[in-house]
Amino acid sequence: MQDVTTKRTALTRAASAGVSGLLAGFAALAAAELVAAAVRPEAGPITAVGGAAIDLTPAPVKDWAIRSFGTNDKLVLQLGIVSVLVLFALALGLLALRHRRIGAAGVLVFGVVGTVAAVSRPDSQSWTDALPSLIGALIGSAVLYLLIGALTPAPVDGREPDTGRDRRAFLIAASAAAVASAGVGTLGRSLTARHGKDAVASRTAVLLPRPASAAAAIPPDAQLRVPGMKPFTTPNKDFYRVDTALVVPKVDATAWRLRIHGKGVQRPLTLTFQELLNRELIERDITLTCVSNEVGGPYVGNARWIGVRLADLLREAGVKPPSRGGRADQLVARSVDGMTLGTPVDAVMDGRDAMLALGMNGEPLPFDHGFPVRMVVPGLYGFVSACKWIEDIELTTFDDYDPYWVKRGWAREAPIKTQSRIDTPKPFARPGAGTVMIAGVAWAQHRGIDRVEVRVDDGPWRRADLAAQHTVDTWRQWSLPWKATSGNHTLSVRATDRAGEIQTEKRAKTVPDGASGWHTVVVEVE
Template sequence: MGVTINRATLIRGTLAGTGGLLAAISSLAVAELVAALVRPESSPVLAVGGASIDLTPAPVKDWAIRNFGTHDKLVLQTGILTVLALFAVALGLLALRRRRAGALGVLAFGVIGAAAALGRPDSASWTDALPSIIGSLAGAAVLYVLARGLTGPRDAVTPDEPDGWDRRGFLLAASAAAVASAGAAVLGRGLVASRSGDAVASRAAVTLPTPGSPAPAIDSRAAPRVPGMPPFTTPNKDFYRVDTALVVPRVDATAWRLRIHGRGVTSPLSLTFQDLLDSELIERDITLTCVSNEVGGRYVGTARWIGVRLAELLRQAGVRPPSRGGQADQLVARSVDGMTLGAPVEDVMDGRDAMLAIGMNGDPLPFEHGFPVRMVVPGLYGYVSACKWIEDVELTTFDAYDPYWVKRKWAREAPIKTQSRIDTPKPFARPKVGTVMIAGVAWAQHRGIDLVEVRVDDGPWQRAHLAAEHTTDTWRLWSLPWRATPGTHTLTVRATDRTGEIQTERRARTIPDGASGWHSVVVTVT
């Protein structure tokens, strides 16, 4: 008899945990449907995920980017769903004894999601709380009904239900909840896809005009073909992506607007995408680097960008740089997802090819890289300059406003450091005795690279062959033939920029203003 009771208890507990999971699934499905009607970014998973990113200490973010790369957002979302599933099972078990307490627990998660949604920087209305609230009400109702089927009165024992609880009723209710949840999820995804379709169609309709100032052709001497080396121009599909957006914004270019306003602006501007297409366009090859790039890292790439000179737009708005009596020293760029980046006005207007880019490598910007419009500023790390999905430019001062990353202890101003990287041979490679080509890239955007040197073990520095310089805003490829001898060797590289500054040996972490140090690889020659 005791075994029968234990087995029945185990079955009921398992079903209770399953009921908790089903309640969570129902809650999320309904929330996603409501978010599709209100604003897709207000879904509880995205809201909580965004809040988690905001609250995560910078060193932890750095660790996540270093270890998970572009999969860091997937890992975060998986973690959120895993925690939610564990709590859902716990609430299901709690509901066995206290149905109301279990249902209230689901509602508590709804309150957390609502608070996270309202606290997001892109939240513009109280309606952002609706998906979490309505979803949690649906989940609480499902858990309450399912738990009632598992906690029938003990005097309700029948030949069909010897334990006094309604198996059939539980299964019917669970099946109905599962079907309804699936329907809500499908409908929600359909609505989001329909909205996204307008953005996709607007991008497909874009034909990039011929730039008035085209980029010079890339000389073959600037892009020598060395096995193991990256191409001079990084294909769009291979270009690194580092941002905080859990879901890539899909912006309809026909509805997009950009506002330029703020301190020292005498003629505020409101620009459409067509306004930019009709403007004088420039085309430039520019290497971008993420501040999260470790020594020897892959978060650097070169693309051919097409866009409108940002300085020209600022001049149209009446803005003057600080060196000429301007009132603003910081340009704050805002994205549709609420991200804020702050760039020095002086750098943007000092003659460099800072632009609002609309094209990348001959195509309209990919959604992942900021369609319809993003900022590109040569020589500055992306966290202060490369605002994707930009919709607002405000002129202000560094004293008056701290953008997103500065609030998290990153440096206010972020010129890219002189860096170099060995691309071949790879770490722990086992080349054969004889001539081995050591090769890689070096960059010091807007200053240029004048010298790259390689050292084998503790030997003398040897001058590497530099490929021709395309522009000072792009990386330079370099190579050095090495007569490899048997044994384990350490290969080290350093670069010198056009100002005469030698890349520092001192190792520094990425925070607060970019990593530094010499890149080394260890190989074993056989």
């Protein structure tokens, strides 16, 4: 009986030590969130460590995460970080039961990791970014030390402590730590939310003016009336989002500034959001594509953008394209979160509708898509052209500077490849025998689509019917009626752009400059 009681006591102490570790971790994160609200929300340990993890992750792993989790990849990463912290907090609590000081010191180690991650982030603004992780770790360490002390009181006058009374003391201390941490965390979240309210208010106040150069009307027959087809214009809520921001930046447009400087800039510019709104605006329908889009993938969308011609701003700053003797051949765009994207200057100034976009589908840019200002350059993959939350443009050369993705093995220049996709029937669909409509989209931004062909099994390529082309910078829908017979069939599609280039059959991964190959769909006709 004594052995059973001893084992029970040991298990209870171990469980209490584990709880102590969890409460210490909770206290550390809550305190860090409160300090981050005062310093800068992006300096919080979860965000800082998560951002560092993204930066250090090899490109193939990033690609796998995007394929596997889509726009939930960042949530999965955050949950993974929290899971690791929970496991280590439990382990530190158990360690502290035997070695109280070492366990408490272990919490400080995590503070160091968070500190290094915060100050080494590209968007780090000063040494104060280290404070959330440092202060949080100190408080977490103190909480663990005190809770373990309450759990294992020292004998008094050589007598064993009163187990029942000490258990009550521990429960009181643990409850106090939990309540205090919850209060601190709630206050931190409240203050962080307040930071975002100014940004939300500034966006709500934006009234997009009528553009000086409006977009042409979309032809009625640009949208096919085929069940299963996506709309020609992608609604903002459905537009893909691929970036490295764990927390979407909430930027106050009234405080935002854009700086244009660097090589060959004769007149550096600093512009406010209102100054951009007051300029001559253009409105264009442009299809964007992410380089992480697999063949047949979803990371492509079409929207109506309104903004300022980027070439006009560069000319105003005295910039010349390298083809006309300019000193810079690369435009490096920097985001408020530290992201850097490099774009060929010639591509921005060759007459295409490259812009600093202020609006999307008739409203100010959503925060997810770059409010207050983002870059849009037709014909280039997003990682070399579509900087969101932009705040700085530096003119430089490809030889002098490698942006974020180039340092990680992606191409310096990345024109969008000619691609096509089958949207209906879906993979492994079971349509009935008879006439089945095969339909989808094709894109080759800034070149346009000239022809789409479909093949069933190993049969001949058949030319599909093309919907009306709106502009060469937008995707084009297509369809083909197929007399389906019973059995399994493989459907393939390929496109030809207006430069005469036929979409290649050769399969290529997304790294370094975009996926290639024919999209195929297997169906079973009943």
